Amino acid sequence: MPQRHATTLLEAASQIILGKEHELQLALSCLIARGHLLIEDMPGVGKTTLAHVLARLVGLHFQRIQFTSDLLPADIVGVSVFDRATSSFRFNAGPVFAQLILADEINRATPKTQSALLEAMEERQITADGATLPLPDPFFVIATQNPSTQIGTFPLPESQLDRFLMRIRLGYPDRAAERALLMGEARRELIERQQPVIAPDDLIEMQHAAQALQVADRLIDYVQNLLAATRQSDEFAGGLSPRAGLGLLAAARAWALIEGRDHVLPEDVQCMFPHVAGHRLHLAGDGRAPAPAALDRLLQSVPVS
Amino acid sequence: MPGPAMFRRRSGTAPHATGAATLQADQGAWLLSAAALTLAPHLLTLPLWVSALSVLLLGWRASLLWQGRRTPNTYLIVLIAIGAGIGVRVAFGHFFGKDPGLAFLALLLGLKLLETSTMRDIRAVILLCFFLQLGVFFDNQSLPVAALTLGASLLSIGALLSLSDPAAGTRERLRTSALLLAQGLPFMLMLFVLFPRIEGPLWGLPADAHSGMSGLSDTMAPGSISNLSLSEAIAFRAEFSGTPPRPAQRYWRGPVLSEFDGSTWRAARQFEGERAPYAPSGPRFEYRITLEAHNQRWLLALDYPADAPEGVRYTTTFQALSTQPLRSRTRLDLVAYPETVVGLDETAPVLDAALRLPPDSNPRTRALARELAAGSASPAHTLARTLDRMRAIDLTYTLRPPLTGGNGVDAFLFETRRGFCEHFASAFVFMMRAAGVPARVVTGYQGGEINPVDGSMIVRQSDAHAWAEVWLPQRGWIRIDPTALAAPGRIESGLAGALPAGEALPLFMRPQFSWLRDLRFRWEAVSNSWNQWVLGYNSERQREFLSRLGLGELGWSTWIGILGVAAASLMGLLFAWALRQAQASDPLDRAWANFSARLARHGLSRHPAEGPLDYGRRLAQALPGHAAEITDITTRYANLRYRPPATPEAVRELKRRIRTLKLT
Numbered sequence: 001m002p003q004r005h006a007t008t009l010l011e012a013a014s015q016i017i018l019g020k021e022h023e024l025q026l027a028l029s030c031l032i033a034r035g036h037l038l039i040e041d042m043p044g045v046g047k048t049t050l051a052h053v054l055a056r057l058v059g060l061h062f063q064r065i066q067f068t069s070d071l072l073p074a075d076i077v078g079v080s081v082f083d084r085a086t087s088s089f090r091f092n093a094g095p096v097f098a099q100l101i102l103a104d105e106i107n108r109a110t111p112k113t114q115s116a117l118l119e120a121m122e123e124r125q126i127t128a129d130g131a132t133l134p135l136p137d138p139f140f141v142i143a144t145q146n147p148s149t150q151i152g153t154f155p156l157p158e159s160q161l162d163r164f165l166m167r168i169r170l171g172y173p174d175r176a177a178e179r180a181l182l183m184g185e186a187r188r189e190l191i192e193r194q195q196p197v198i199a200p201d202d203l204i205e206m207q208h209a210a211q212a213l214q215v216a217d218r219l220i221d222y223v224q225n226l227l228a229a230t231r232q233s234d235e236f237a238g239g240l241s242p243r244a245g246l247g248l249l250a251a252a253r254a255w256a257l258i259e260g261r262d263h264v265l266p267e268d269v270q271c272m273f274p275h276v277a278g279h280r281l282h283l284a285g286d287g288r289a290p291a292p293a294a295l296d297r298l299l300q301s302v303p304v305s
Numbered sequence: 306m307p308g309p310a311m312f313r314r315r316s317g318t319a320p321h322a323t324g325a326a327t328l329q330a331d332q333g334a335w336l337l338s339a340a341a342l343t344l345a346p347h348l349l350t351l352p353l354w355v356s357a358l359s360v361l362l363l364g365w366r367a368s369l370l371w372q373g374r375r376t377p378n379t380y381l382i383v384l385i386a387i388g389a390g391i392g393v394r395v396a397f398g399h400f401f402g403k404d405p406g407l408a409f410l411a412l413l414l415g416l417k418l419l420e421t422s423t424m425r426d427i428r429a430v431i432l433l434c435f436f437l438q439l440g441v442f443f444d445n446q447s448l449p450v451a452a453l454t455l456g457a458s459l460l461s462i463g464a465l466l467s468l469s470d471p472a473a474g475t476r477e478r479l480r481t482s483a484l485l486l487a488q489g490l491p492f493m494l495m496l497f498v499l500f501p502r503i504e505g506p507l508w509g510l511p512a513d514a515h516s517g518m519s520g521l522s523d524t525m526a527p528g529s530i531s532n533l534s535l536s537e538a539i540a541f542r543a544e545f546s547g548t549p550p551r552p553a554q555r556y557w558r559g560p561v562l563s564e565f566d567g568s569t570w571r572a573a574r575q576f577e578g579e580r581a582p583y584a585p586s587g588p589r590f591e592y593r594i595t596l597e598a599h600n601q602r603w604l605l606a607l608d609y610p611a612d613a614p615e616g617v618r619y620t621t622t623f624q625a626l627s628t629q630p631l632r633s634r635t636r637l638d639l640v641a642y643p644e645t646v647v648g649l650d651e652t653a654p655v656l657d658a659a660l661r662l663p664p665d666s667n668p669r670t671r672a673l674a675r676e677l678a679a680g681s682a683s684p685a686h687t688l689a690r691t692l693d694r695m696r697a698i699d700l701t702y703t704l705r706p707p708l709t710g711g712n713g714v715d716a717f718l719f720e721t722r723r724g725f726c727e728h729f730a731s732a733f734v735f736m737m738r739a740a741g742v743p744a745r746v747v748t749g750y751q752g753g754e755i756n757p758v759d760g761s762m763i764v765r766q767s768d769a770h771a772w773a774e775v776w777l778p779q780r781g782w783i784r785i786d787p788t789a790l791a792a793p794g795r796i797e798s799g800l801a802g803a804l805p806a807g808e809a810l811p812l813f814m815r816p817q818f819s820w821l822r823d824l825r826f827r828w829e830a831v832s833n834s835w836n837q838w839v840l841g842y843n844s845e846r847q848r849e850f851l852s853r854l855g856l857g858e859l860g861w862s863t864w865i866g867i868l869g870v871a872a873a874s875l876m877g878l879l880f881a882w883a884l885r886q887a888q889a890s891d892p893l894d895r896a897w898a899n900f901s902a903r904l905a906r907h908g909l910s911r912h913p914a915e916g917p918l919d920y921g922r923r924l925a926q927a928l929p930g931h932a933a934e935i936t937d938i939t940t941r942y943a944n945l946r947y948r949p950p951a952t953p954e955a956v957r958e959l960k961r962r963i964r965t966l967k968l969t
Contacts, residue, residue: 214947214948214949216946216947216948216949217949218946218947219947262948263944263947263948264947265916265917265918265943265947266916266917266947267916267917267918267919270914270916270919299914300912300914301914302914303913303914304913304914304915304916304917
């Protein structure tokens with residue numbers, strides 16, 4: 001029952017991360033759609049907690065990499081060291097060899113280091129010393145990023161941003177949720193006590209189920225119309241790529257699965273669109289990332305077929 | 306700022322959309338060809354200098370466009386325009402009227418093109434083109450002009466399209482333009498059939514509208530008919546319901562001329578009546594005559610008309626007249642009795658007038674006539690002797706008779722002996738009168754050839770003829786054709802058979818161009834159908850057609866009502882068709898559209914970008930009393946639409962539920 005796994009997981013997660021049901025569902029959709037997630041927000045709103053909780057609940061092998069300006073590619077991928085006992089080089093696998101990786105403050109590292117991780121995300125394998133080592137499955141990266149206006153950051157280039165299926169923001173909790181947070185136990189302790197509610201295999205099952213979801217011709221029409229609208233709009237410089245279109249459909253499938261449907265609706269597409277398109281589009285003129293209102297206008301301009 | 310400009314370009318915004326743009330080469334080509342095709346049919350009717358100047362202006366603009374040079378100085382254009390205005394005023398003698406108006410517009414088109422560079426100018430030029438395309442029909446409504454003008458409209462619409470969509474190709478534009486024209490076709494047909502036809506002349510058409518029509522006149526002087534004979538224009542057509550009469554009986558009566566002043570024959574006094582002044586007898590020929598406009602009242606009926614439809618008047622000289630001058634092509638059903646005896650009880654004043662001659666003219670002819678009369682026992686005998694005598698003189702029939710002086714008859718009979726039908730008729734009547742036998746000249750047309758393509762008889766201006774009528778006691782007026790004395794072939798086979806060899810014939814009559822004749826027959830058959838079915842659709846035929854539809858005898862207000870309803874329903878049909886094209890004809894889509902339309906009446910229309918479930922949630926919130934039914938419907942629709950396949954049963958069930966949804 002792939003959908004029940006999702007419900008169980010979300011229920012458990014929302015016990016720890018309070019008042020963020022929608023964001024949790026988005027993050028899970030990204031996981032089910034086999035995409036990587038970028039969380040962009042101020043420090044302290046629970047980005048790390050979210051990654052941690054997901055790993056814990058699914059029982060995934062979790063690694064956290066704190067990106068700093070002096071982090072080197074080898075610190076992520078691993079390094080070959082000379083083993084005196086065997087008189088040969090032995091590959092010390094880096095933290096990237098995990099099922100769920102939290103790349104914290106990815107925009108603090110230099111582009112070279114960033115690209116080491118991003119290449120691993122794309123290829124789902126590591127090539128070191130001429131040998132190709134596969135990364136575990138599922139392999140899921142949650143990167144967090146502080147708003148790039150902050151000092152000492154290296155904003156991710158467009159091509160790298162494209163490797164993230166979705167970008168979400170967490171935002172401040174509402175008053176009630178914050179009160180519960182303030183009055184409750186420390187989240188860290190809660191996480192440590194939390195047992196997995198589903199197995200990694202269940203996650204893989206969900207991923208397969210989402211891929212098998214029905215997509216009607218009309219929905220494909222709608223997705224194509226949306227893509228065309230991004231390309232023809234005067235508001236944006238350039239439109240969404242075919243890869244973004246594939247990602248949009250995959251994310252909508254995952255969302256529909258969590259919603260308990262065996263088919264994808266335009267609503268699913270509309271729900272995912274701002275998160276799939278937001279970091280890929282640029283405003284015509286100054287080239288900045290579009291405000292949510294601009295994406296909404298675009299959605300409003302394309303009729304549901 | 307190079308950035309934004311680049312983006313604007315990339316997003317496909319047309320560079321001309323701002324309005325400040327200049328004429329592109331491609332647009333210019335469209336515009337110029339539309340203008341050229343619009344002007345083409347006008348060139349035939351405009352004065353030569355106007356045509357030449359228009360062509361020159363167009364060519365100038367084309368060369369400027371070709372070389373990418375700037376348009377000339379505005380002052381120069383204004384100067385030319387003023388010159389053109391003065392020229393038109395001088396050439397026509399007046400400025401306000403159809404012909405000077407069209408001439409001036411044609412010149413303005415060329416001038417406007419010369420200063421055309423902005424969007425606004427281009428639109429003005431196209432509007433001017435449309436106006437001129439309409440204007441050409443004042444002068445000429447023939448099939449080739451209509452076809453040419455249709456082409457011009459096609460190009461003008463194409464030129465308009467070139468403004469709105471600069472990226473489209475030539476073929477695409479032509480196709481779109483043709484499609485637009487085709488969409489206008491139902492309206493055109495509807496207006497053609499239903500729009501009330503105006504009887505009589507068009508409102509407010511200037512007085513010069515009917516000038517320059519050719520045909521017979523009510524006087525005859527030497528040369529007047531031979532000039533007409535050079536024209537190949539069609540005078541009228543006749544379609545006989547049975548076998549047409551023999552060539553020798555094909556006398557189409559025009560004005561009867563009785564007064565002679567020595568050189569010119571003038572029309573006799575005549576009276577009009579509702580009834581023919583004779584009792585028709587003998588074989589009967591029914592025919593339908595289609596007369597070209599000649600701006601006179603005579604109908605050129607075949608001798609002798611009777612049983613004509615209402616509105617036809619008979620004269621005491623056996624002519625048939627219409628009540629109004631024929632200002633447009635006219636169609637009539639007439640009947641002829643060629644063997645009727647006419648004029649048995651002719652009145653004394655008419656006979657007196659038929660004996661009058663100017664004193665002291667043509668003394669030699671008078672002497673001869675007196676001599677012939679002296680030795681005759683009866684007027685009939687005088688007639689026979691006169692004919693014999695004329696035959697003996699050995700006269701020659703020719704299109705180019707030599708000029709004669711004051712005593713034209715004497716000169717013709719005794720000196721030149723060469724003449725055309727008017728000389729023959731004139732001399733013969735003169736002789737008869739001098740001999741004391743009442744006689745008069747009859748003008749009209751003689752002959753007519755059958756078009757082998759459609760079987761109609763065509764009578765041309767070259768068939769114009771003059772013959773004579775002689776009055777004998779107990780026999781009435783008898784037709785005598787003195788031309789037959791010299792050229793018997795004129796009567797049996799027309800002008801071509803009658804002229805001596807070596808005389809220059811009009812091109813089409815020459816025997817070596819028989820294929821050309823054949824081609825012309827075909828063309829005339831086509832253009833006859835055009836005249837009959839398109840141009841001949843007048844108020845009478847409209848009434849006839851509508852009464853066959855059961856719509857006859859309606860007042861004007863009903864008329865306008867019918868037209869309005871017809872236009873509205875046609876619009877509605879087109880709109881519905883367009884709507885159906887826009888919406889797929891899928892039953893599920895229709896059901897869903899129906900559902901949202903019903904809720905729209907409650908102020909809850911679906912936003913085009915709203916998905917079914919979102920819409921359902923919004924509706925359920927707004928109408929809590931119907932939440933369950935609405936959610937059921939929207940969920941069903943979402944399932945059927947996005948979870949194929951949708952079975953017809955399920956679609957029917959959804960429709961049933963939408964139908965039974967009772968909103969309070």
